[in-house]
Amino acid sequence: MNMMRRVALPAWTLLVWVPRIRNIWVDEALSVPGQLLRTTWAVVFIGLAIGALWLAWRHARSAVGWWRVFVIWTVGFWVVRGVQIAVAGHDAGFVAVHTVLALVSIGLALWSWPSGREPDARTTPPVHSADHG
Numbered sequence: 001m002n003m004m005r006r007v008a009l010p011a012w013t014l015l016v017w018v019p020r021i022r023n024i025w026v027d028e029a030l031s032v033p034g035q036l037l038r039t040t041w042a043v044v045f046i047g048l049a050i051g052a053l054w055l056a057w058r059h060a061r062s063a064v065g066w067w068r069v070f071v072i073w074t075v076g077f078w079v080v081r082g083v084q085i086a087v088a089g090h091d092a093g094f095v096a097v098h099t100v101l102a103l104v105s106i107g108l109a110l111w112s113w114p115s116g117r118e119p120d121a122r123t124t125p126p127v128h129s130a131d132h133g
Contacts, residue, residue, distance in 0.1 A: 006056045009070065009108040010049035016101060017045040041077070048073060064114045074109040078102040 024030065024038045048070040055063035082102040086095055 005112045009112045010053045012104065012108050013045050013049040017042045067114045071109040071113050075106050078105050
């Protein structure tokens with residue numbers, strides 16, 4: 001997986017979800033259980049993003065499996081949550097913003113799906129200049 005595909009989804013995820021935690025706890029319209037639920041969602045997204053970046057940086061064999069969980073969680077969450085938001089009677093602006101968040105998140109997730117044939121840098125022998133001429 002090239003570097004852009006490794007970084008785009010976790011970077012976007014962190015951009016969306018880190019500020020969301022503050023917004024959750026200052027939203028007076030949310031009950032404490034609602035705040036706790038939404039904070040849990042944010043923590044899961046943030047954890048998956050940080051884990052994906054860490055495993056990709058380390059070229060860990062488990063990175064492909066972790067990444068697939070990250071992609072499946074992202075797509076599943078936004079499909080379900082997007083439908084909930086669309087039918088909940090929110091104003092058009094709120095629905096539009098969340099639709100864009102959902103579409104970008106889903107698009108980046110699908111784009112970054114690992115092939116499973118990613119080379120493991122720890123097992124790939126280094127290339128030496130003597131080998132090429």
